[in-house]
Amino acid sequence: MLTQQTQKAIAILHDIAGHQALAVESYHITPDELAVMLARLERHKIVNRIPGASADKETSYQLCRPLNDISLLDVLEATGEHLNCNHPTTEAFYSRYGRVASKLGVVNHMTRLYLSEIKLVDC
Template sequence: MITSKTQAAIAVLNDIYAGGDVIRADACQLTEQDMDILLSKLLSAGLIKLSDKGDSRDIQVYSPARDSSDVSLLDILEATGEHLDCNHPTTEEFHMRYGKAAQKLGIVNYITREYLKEIKLFEL
């Protein structure tokens, strides 16, 4: 339901909000170029700030621009230009990974899929 690029953005943001102590972004296996693009998008969207010191490719030189409770999934999707993938039912693995958020996203996924079923080819 959440694309791999969105998952990477969430991991990077979580790392930055944790103060760079926990590096989950490494698990996303982003290339340097992809990481540069992602950080640039998050910076442009005002989700993170860049300190005056250090290499802009190092996530430890970034800090949160807002309180984490003020950053929504919609903010992340808009910043990255990504989307939700509602082409498949929500899996148990998804629920295990995202916990409470998965419940809400599972409902969105289900409702979206139901509405998409109602749009017939002759209407397009």
């Protein structure tokens, strides 16, 4: 349901909050990808660069507000990404997204329901 880019952005934000750099390796984020992602997050005032720190490392940034105040919508707007609601929710989905799975599952279900009611003749 979450795009790869959204997952990467969330992982980067968790790294910044935890003062570590694990996302780059675990998500195979290239230096260019990281720079673009950090710039987008900074432009949307989710992160800011620590004065004097280089712009190419996630450890050079800090959150503008606590992680628990940053929403999925904030990340989607900053990255320009979307939710993939074109498949039914599976058990693997619930395993992957843990605590937020039930909320995302409802979003997925309702989106699919509303989309099924839009007929092409009305478009």
